[in-house]
Amino acid sequence: MILRLFFSELRLLSRNKxxxxxxxxxxxxxxxLFSVGVPSTVQSNGxxxxxxxxFIVLLTNLLALDGLFRRDYDNGxxxxxxxxSEIPFMVILMRIFVHWLHTGLLITLLAPLLGLALGIEAHALPVVMLAxxxxxxxxxxxxxxxxxxxxGFSRGGVLLALLVLPLFLPVLIFGANVINDAVAGIDNTAQLYWLAFxxxxxxxxxxxxxxxxxxxxVQLQ
Amino acid sequence: MQFESMIEFVAMGGHGLYVWLAYGTTCAVLIGSVLSVRIAAKKQMQQLRLVAFHQTRCKREP
Amino acid sequence: MFLREFWHKLGSPKWFYQISTGWMIGFAVAALVLLVVGMVWGLAFAPADYQQGNSFRIIYVHVPTAMVAQSVYISMGVAGIVLFVWRMKLADVAIAACLPVGMMLTALALFSGGVWGRPTWGTWWEWDGRTVSTLVLLFLYIGIYALREAIPDITLRGRASALVAIVGTINIPIIKYSVDWWHTLHQPGSFSLTEKPTMPVEMWAPLLVMVLGMYCFAGYIILARMRIEILLREQRTQWVRGLVA
Structure with missing residues (x-):
C-alpha cells in the first residue's frame, strides 16, 4: 500500500511539472542575483x-511548500x-516525502553546480551535498x-513564512557552519550529526x- | 548603601543614562500593562452591566 | 485524589473565575513587594561589578524579563498540550492571555539587553547567540499572534495556535542550543539548577528576588487577562449574568 501511495504521488507530480x-x-x-550583486572586487564570495x-534553499523550500496541499484543498x-482514507497519516507522510524528493533531494543533486557558482571550492562539495x-x-x-x-487562507504565503522561518534557523546555522568548516578544512562531523538529529x-x-x-x-472551509 | 550621595546615585558612575533608561522603560511598560489590564477589566464589567440592563428592560416592557 | 478533583474543576470556567480572584490578588501583592524590594536592592545596595561598574545593575531588569518571557512561551506549549489531550476550554483562554504578556516581556528583554550592551560591548545591537534566540522567540510569538488574527472561528483558532505553540516549544531547546553553539558574547547564564552561581551572594540575591517578582507579575497579568477573556466568552451564561445583577 505504501508503494502504491508513493507511485500515485509521483504520478500526480509528473502531471504538474x-x-x-x-x-x-x-x-x-x-x-x-546574489553572485551578480556582490562587488566584483571581492575576489571570492566563498x-x-x-x-x-x-538561505536560498530555505526560500525555495518555502515557495514549494505553498503548493503542497493547495490544489487538494481547493478541490476538496x-x-x-x-x-x-484508511490512514490519512500515511498519505500525508508520502506527500511530504515526495515533496522532499523534488525539493531537498533535487537540490542536493544540483548542489555541486550551485556550490561552484557561489565560489565554494571543489574539495568541499561532497560535504555540501551531505549537509x-x-x-x-x-x-x-x-x-x-x-x-x-x-x-485555508487565500493569501497564506506571508503567514507561512512567519510561522516556519524561525523554526528553520537551527538548520541554517548548522548547515552554513558545516560548509564554512568544510571549505576551511576543519572537522565538521558534529554539525552533520546535528543536522541529522x-x-x-x-x-x-x-x-x-x-x-x-x-x-x-479543513474545518475552516 | 553603595553610594555616598544622591548625585552619585543618579550618575551611576557615568553609566546613569543606560541604567536609568533600562529601569525606566521596564517600569513604565510594567505599570502600563497593569493599567491596561485594569481598564480592560472595568470595560468588560461595564459592558456586561449594560447588556444585563437592556435585557431586564426588554423583559419588562412587553 | 485531590489533584484529580482539581483537574476536573479546572474544566469549569465559572469555578476558575471564582477561585482565581484570590490567586490574582496574591500574585499582585507578591509582585509589587518583590519587584520594589528587588529594584531598590539592585539599584542602591548591590555592589558594583569590578569590570562593568554600575551598568551591571541592568542585569536586575534584563535577566528576569528574558527568563519569564521564555517561560511564558513554554507554558503556552503546555497549555496547548492540555487543549489537545483534554479539550479544556480554559487552555485556549490561557494561550490567549499569555500571548501579549510574552510578547511584551520579550520586547522588553531585547530593549534592556541593547541598553546594557552599549556600555558593556560598545554596541546597541550585536548578533550574539542569546540575543538571536530572544529575537526568534519574539518572531515565534508574532507568528502565533498573526495566525490567531487570521482565524475567525474561536475553537479552530485555539487549536491552531495550540499546535504552533507545541511545535515551537519542542523546537526551543534546539534553537537555543544552535545559536549558543553558533557564537556567544554573553556572560554565562546567571542561574542554573545544577551549578553554584558564579556571582557573590550580594549580587545574586537581589536578582533572585527580581526573578521571583517577575514571575509573580506575569502570573498576575495572565490571570487578569484570563478572567477578562472568560467573562467575554461566557457572557451569555447564567453565572456571568448573576455576577453583574
Missing part, C-alpha cells in the same frame, strides 16, 4: 557561500483523504506543518502535526 520546475528556476535565479546557499480532495541531504528533510517536515495550517526530530513530529493542522484547516 511547474510545481517542480518553478522552485528550481527560483533557486538558480537567487544564486545568480565566505558568504554557506549562508547564501542555505483533502477532505476526502482525511475522512475516507543538504541531512538538513533538507527537516525543512520539508517542519514546513509541511506550517503549510497545513495556512492552506534535527531532521529526525522533524520527521518524528512533523507528520502528526501536519495531520492535525490539515484537520483544522
Amino acid at each position: 511547474a510545481q517542480v520546475l518553478n522552485p528550481l528556476a527560483f533557486l538558480f535565479l537567487g544564486v545568480m 565566505i558568504y557561500a554557506g549562508a547564501v546557499l542555505w 480532495v483533502l477532505e476526502q483523504i482525511l475522512c475516507a 543538504l541531504l541531512l538538513g533538507t528533510p527537516a525543512l520539508s517536515f517542519i514546513g509541511a506543518t506550517g503549510a497545513a495550517l495556512t492552506v 534535527i531532521s529526525m526530530v522533524a520527521f518524528t513530529i512533523g507528520p502528526f502535526a501536519t495531520t492535525v493542522g490539515l484537520k483544522i484547516s
